[in-house]
Amino acid sequence: MNEYFHSVNLDKNKCRGCTNCIKRCPTEAIRVRKGKAGIIRERCIDCGECIRVCPYHAKTAISDELDVIKNYRYRVAIPAPSFYGQFDKKYSRDNILNALKGIGFDQVFEVARAAEIVSEATRHMILDPSVKKPMISSACPGVVRLIQVRFPGLIENIVKLESPMEVAAKIVKAQLGKNSNIPKEEIGVFFISPCPAKVTSVKSPYEKQTSYVDGVISMKDIFVKVLAELGSPDNTARYSAAGLEGLDWANAGGESGALPTEKILAVDGIHNVIKILDEIEGDRLSDVDFVEALCCVGGCLGGPLTVANVFVAKTTLKKHILEAPVSSIEKMPPKSFEELVWTSNVEYKPVMKLDQDILKAMEKLEKLESIYDGLPGLDCGACGAPNCRALAEDIVREIANETDCIFKLRQRIRDLAEEMVELGGKVPPVMDSDGQEEDG
Ligand code: SF4
Ligand code: SF4
Numbered sequence: 001m002n003e004y005f006h007s008v009n010l011d012k013n014k015c016r017g018c019t020n021c022i023k024r025c026p027t028e029a030i031r032v033r034k035g036k037a038g039i040i041r042e043r044c045i046d047c048g049e050c051i052r053v054c055p056y057h058a059k060t061a062i063s064d065e066l067d068v069i070k071n072y073r074y075r076v077a078i079p080a081p082s083f084y085g086q087f088d089k090k091y092s093r094d095n096i097l098n099a100l101k102g103i104g105f106d107q108v109f110e111v112a113r114a115a116e117i118v119s120e121a122t123r124h125m126i127l128d129p130s131v132k133k134p135m136i137s138s139a140c141p142g143v144v145r146l147i148q149v150r151f152p153g154l155i156e157n158i159v160k161l162e163s164p165m166e167v168a169a170k171i172v173k174a175q176l177g178k179n180s181n182i183p184k185e186e187i188g189v190f191f192i193s194p195c196p197a198k199v200t201s202v203k204s205p206y207e208k209q210t211s212y213v214d215g216v217i218s219m220k221d222i223f224v225k226v227l228a229e230l231g232s233p234d235n236t237a238r239y240s241a242a243g244l245e246g247l248d249w250a251n252a253g254g255e256s257g258a259l260p261t262e263k264i265l266a267v268d269g270i271h272n273v274i275k276i277l278d279e280i281e282g283d284r285l286s287d288v289d290f291v292e293a294l295c296c297v298g299g300c301l302g303g304p305l306t307v308a309n310v311f312v313a314k315t316t317l318k319k320h321i322l323e324a325p326v327s328s329i330e331k332m333p334p335k336s337f338e339e340l341v342w343t344s345n346v347e348y349k350p351v352m353k354l355d356q357d358i359l360k361a362m363e364k365l366e367k368l369e370s371i372y373d374g375l376p377g378l379d380c381g382a383c384g385a386p387n388c389r390a391l392a393e394d395i396v397r398e399i400a401n402e403t404d405c406i407f408k409l410r411q412r413i414r415d416l417a418e419e420m421v422e423l424g425g426k427v428p429p430v431m432d433s434d435g436q437e438e439d440g
Contacts, residue, residue, distance in 0.1 A: 005203040007046045007061045007196035012036050014058035021050040021059065022386040026270045027149055027352075031394070032384035042351045045145035046200040047270050047295045048304035061196035061305060064215035066222055069104055072188025072214065074176070077105040078168045079192040081112040081242070081250035082300040084320050085313030086219060091230055093320055098235030099226045100192070107172070108239050111191070112246030114168035116329045119245055119258040121161055121337035126259060126289055134265070134280060134288045135159050139255055141201035142295035143273055144346060148206065151277050152348035157291075160342040164249065165191050165198060167340060169212035188214040192222070194250075194303030197295065206346045218305040243327035250317055252299035256292035263289040269297040354396060368396045376407045 017035035022028075029043035030050060037058065039050075050059040069075040077100045084093055091099075097108045118139075125131050136157045138144050147154050162170070169189040176187055191198060193216045202211040229235065248254030252268035265288045267276045273293045279285045296302040301317065302310035350356070354364040372392035379387040383404040385394055394400035403409045429437045 005200060006039075006041055006044050007063065007199035007203075008039070008044060008048060008051060009060055009062055010037055010039055011058050011060060014056050015054075016056050016058075017384075018055065019381045019384065020053050020055060022381055022384070024049050024053045024271075025386065026146060026274055028386050028390050030386070031400075032381075040351075042349070043149060045142050045149065046197045047142040047146070048196045049270055049295070051196070051304040061199065061218065063193065063196070063199045063218040063221065063305070064190070066104065066217060066225070068215045068217075069188055069190060073186040074107070074180075074182045074188070075105045076107045076109060076172050076176075076187065076189045077101075077192055077217075078109050078111050078165065078172065078189060078213070080165070080194055080198075080219075080300060081110070081115065081247045082194045082303065082306060082313065082317070083192050083219060084247070085250060085301050085317040086223060086306060086308045087227070087230065087316070089316050089319050092323075093240035094238055095230055095235050096226070097239040098237055099229035099232070101239075102229035102232060102235065103222060103225045105190075109168055109172050110240065110242040110246070111164045111168045112242030112249065113328055114171060115164035115246035115249040115255070116243055116258075116327055117167055117332070117337075118161055118164050118340070119249075119255065120329060120332050121340050122159060122255075122290070123258075123260055124334045124337060125159065125161070126261060132156050133290075134263075134285060135290045136277075136280070137255055137290070137292045139163055139249070139292070140197065140294045140296075141206075142195070142197035142270065143293045144206060145197070145200075146270070146273070146295075147277065148346055148349045149351050150274075151281055152350075153281055154277060155346055155348060157280065158346060160345065161337070162340045162342070163201070164246070165202075166212055169214075170339075173212060190215045190217050192217055192219055194219055194300045194306045195296065196304060219303075220305050220307055223307045240324075241328050242324065243329075244321045244324040245327050247317065247321050247324055250300045251314065252294055252297075253292065254299065256290055259290055261289055263287060264292065265290070266292040266294075268294045268299055268302070270295045354393070364396050368392045371395050371402065374402075374408075375405055378407075380406075382406050 015036045017032050019032050022030045027043045027045055029040045030037055087096055100108050138159045172189050191213050199216040202213045202216050205211050245258045253266035256264040256266045267273050298310035301313040355361040372389050375388040377388050383391050385391040403412055432438050
């Protein structure tokens, strides 16, 4: 497992140092220095917010190329429910799944079906008084990582169930293991993803050693190929099975809407999510049992690797939802979900701490406060840090100087100029050979 894998990356050649991204990053992971942005890797949660806001497309997400499927003899695509929202309404789910097969997959399995299983497991969990409330959905890996770095006190509230993507891959591999004689190392399962955080969660899972998913392919990357296949007349075989409950997971509010309680809260957009997590941390949401929190506005339909406008995609998906059965799964007893529970808990990542040693951390904090007091407090971003406090922190961490602040620099130049004038007045006059003061 590569602990430090990140899907979101910077193309320095494209970056113009405009500073648009630094203020939007929820973990203050970006700095602009010498005219170029840089990501502090251990702080990045791969939420994709910087991809969305960079006007020069300098931030990109690394995902697997479609060609990686050729490394496997039997290839299975597991599309996220949001995939259906990317195409014109006139195409049915079966049209889209057939087209996916047409670009090189042997089988397709809807992640929405697995989402229904996770919903059923959550319905059992929410009734269990020993489960800490409010439960916070683990469906969005960006939110789980955000909690790991910024809200360690809420780790216990995270729903410790496998994501629909993992459950789908697990089901596919179990079924093929039972019903086919293809060796398991020759089966490749690929998630068709709306989001870079999913790439990270497969390459570096936080809740276990390895993922059941063998690769993550961006919706954007295969969109045109799938679109070309949609025109094929031979695309009517039936593969769709998921019910509306699973499909609705693509929408903000879809996951929580499947729960048998009104004590739910759905929040989307990373900065809104932070506000709600602050509320939970401050114990101000005690009347809520379940929080669905998603990094992207609109939910997965608004993911940075999608193609369609989130609002258009919502309308398209609604059509598929209206045509689907309520559910594709039978009621299941609580015991059936034991295998879905995480084998290990997520860990706190103290990347925002000034020092691991508490005494040193306190000293540094004091220094930070005093530097911060001396800064103008305008949060202009001209220094390349998202705000004055972040610059003060960078100075304490010895990765920035006070004069990176243009106001401080101006003040320093002014002080130096005054000092030079003052010193100039003290320079003794130069005498000529006759002992007379020279001109000038
Ligand atoms: S992906 Fe998110 S956390 Fe990472 S640098 Fe971009 S905005 Fe910050
Ligand atoms: S938004 Fe960030 S990455 Fe994009 S050009 Fe501006 S500074 Fe560079």
